Amino acid sequence: MRKNLLTIAALGLVTVAAQAQQFEPGYLVRQAGDTLRGTIENEFWEDAPRELRFRSQPTAAIMNVSTRSLRGFGLSSGRQWRAQVLSYDAAAESRRTYVQRDAPRTRMVTDTLLTELLLDGPLSLTVAFRSTSPHYFVQRAGQAPLELVNRVYSRTNADGREILSQVNNFREQLRLYLQPECPAVAQRWNQLRFEAASLRTFLVAYKTECLGLPALKPEPGAQPAVTGAGKMRLEVGVLAGASFVNSHFSKPSYITTDVNYPGPGANLEDVNLEQAYLSGAQLERGVRPVAGAYLDALFPGRRFALHLEGQVRRRSQYTAAFSTNQATYPTKTYTVGARTLPSVALGFRLFRPVGLGQVVAGAGLALQYNSSLPSRVDFPDASQREFRGLRLPDARVLVNSNSQFAPYAELGYRRGRLTGTLNWRYFSDTVEDPSTINRVLYNRDNNTIAAVNTTLYSYRTQQFQLNVAYRLNRNTDK
Structure with a gap:
């Protein structure tokens, strides 16, 4: 029996030889505007995290940092988040189990959101609530942000059956926002889908072909870490x-x-x-x-x-x-x-x-x-x-x-x-x-x-x- 107990104890001690949890180089931008550089535990978030695990040095103690105390943060692998004051429709819902009945209703809210930066510069793209009902925000220099969101609702048809309908005129909203018309992207409108990668690809093309702004460095959303965050x-x-x-x-x-x-x-x-x-x-x-x-x-x-x-x-x-x-x-x-x-x-x-x-x-x-x-x-x-x-x-x-x-x-x-x-x-x-x-x-x-x-x-x-x-x-x- 003593031998068996020693076997169990030895197995329990093996874990001390394990490797460290994955931390990646990154930075925090505090409310005062100063930047702290160190390493951040990459948890491959879909939505903005409430808390980050941060180390100023590889051997330093781990600090739990509330994201409410930050202006933004980022990882060297490419993903970045920033706090924005935005007006958005809090009633918009695309999850079918939470849809509204009859015509969709809106409830506009203005709040500070921690959004993921998919495209930076004079024409930017950010996203919030990615895992539930994604809200995309397009912002052109000198203009207020444009919210793009899908709205699903249920209604009863003439046969008395309940069916689902959706309202999402994101192409027309974006076309009006990006006035005047740009012929260089005219063929791209029909290919545009309500997805992060498709929206970003379109806006990168608009930025380079219509605004004449070259992409001098890889954009945050182009990094493999962004697509990997949504994968199993x-x-x-x-x-x-x-x-x-x-x-x-x-x-x-x-x-x-x-x-x-x-x-x-x-x-x-x-x-x-x-x-x-x-x-x-x-x-x-x-x-x-x-x-x-x-x-x-x-x-x-x-x-x-x-x-x-x-x-x-x-x-x-x-x-x-x-x-x-x-x-x-x-x-x-x-x-x-x-x-x-x-x-x-x-x-x-x-x-x-x-x-x-x-x-x-x-x-x-x-x-x-x-x-x-x-x-x-x-x-x-x-x-x-x-x-x-x-x-x-x-x-x-x-x-x-x-x-x-x-x-x-x-x-x-x-x-x-x-x-x-x-x-x-x-x-x-x-x-x-x-x-x-x-x-x-x-x-x-x-x-x-x-x-x-x-x-x-x-x-x-x-x-x-x-x-x-x-x-x-x-x-x-x-």
């Missing part, structure tokens, strides 16, 4: 660990099997025969090694992931002997063979930055295969299994399903390529023991067995696992 990322890795397993039988109940039931009016005697031998028995208790692999699909923002995991462990052999208090079969021995148990788990993971890494919390459902008990029931000293000279049914196995479902939960810490987690699983099943005849219904009229009761147990398995996982593929965000 896959992580593949292997894992190893130790699992403390506790499997036991409990809550015996009974199954009645008719042997030669005579019907109503017969002279029947109900006789107790055997006890539920396995009630409370520990089928397995101890620490077992675990190995497997995992796949994480990280969503934009890198705070949520779908988690798929496969692992395998070995179940040990169980043997127990019992006294039956029956003259024809005084002892009984159960043997459950060892078996390799593969399992697969599907769930989700949440990530929260703490220190130089991230706290990991997850939950889901696990399915364990090959769970049937390869069992044998022996009666070493039996001449014959009988009751009052009558042969009893002679089944000598335990019966249960070949797969088990379990909820699982996990909590851990991730840093670089390594992730350490403590995992809990709870498998539940029933096991029938047809070899144990608890009661006999005896027919006195013709000296026959009318029916027998066999035993059914609840079969519960709890696992507490300490795992260390290693990511195999490179971090494509870098």
Whole structure:
């Protein structure tokens, strides 16, 4: 047991050798106008973050900085944000589950928004609320910003069916805003889509071909980091660990099997025969090694992931002997063979930055295969299994399903390529023991067995696992 505990402790200490969480060179512009340069944790935001994790030096302590205290911030990889006082339609909605009924209504609000800069200069493009209902703001030097937003609403048609309609005349709005007409981009209007990349491409063309302003350096929105922020990322890795397993039988109940039931009016005697031998028995208790692999699909923002995991462990052999208090079969021995148990788990993971890494919390459902008990029931000293000279049914196995479902939960810490987690699983099943005849219904009229009761147990398995996982593929965000 001491060796097993040392194994678990060693696995828990492995995570200290992990690499640092990803920080990128960047800058903060404070309200006073001064600029702080250092490194910022890149969380691949869709919407403007409420808080940034900033270090002035690679070895300095991490500071949590509220973005409300900033005029803007940026990453050297190209993404930039800036605070703007803007008037926008707070009632505009393009998510279909939140649409308004009948004609769309407007609710203009003036507020300071932290917007992402997609195009800078005398003709700029910024965006806010990117993950819900994107609001794009086009601003030409000397003019007020133009808001472009899609509005979806529901209405009832002539047949009485509810349908969705949208109002978005962004091309005409932009055409009127960019007066006078510029023939150089006349062919581009029909190709223009209400998307960040398409709007930016059009405005870059207008800026260079109509305003005569050359693009002397890559624009912020042209950097790969902008498109990567909206993409999912896959992580593949292997894992190893130790699992403390506790499997036991409990809550015996009974199954009645008719042997030669005579019907109503017969002279029947109900006789107790055997006890539920396995009630409370520990089928397995101890620490077992675990190995497997995992796949994480990280969503934009890198705070949520779908988690798929496969692992395998070995179940040990169980043997127990019992006294039956029956003259024809005084002892009984159960043997459950060892078996390799593969399992697969599907769930989700949440990530929260703490220190130089991230706290990991997850939950889901696990399915364990090959769970049937390869069992044998022996009666070493039996001449014959009988009751009052009558042969009893002679089944000598335990019966249960070949797969088990379990909820699982996990909590851990991730840093670089390594992730350490403590995992809990709870498998539940029933096991029938047809070899144990608890009661006999005896027919006195013709000296026959009318029916027998066999035993059914609840079969519960709890696992507490300490795992260390290693990511195999490179971090494509870098």
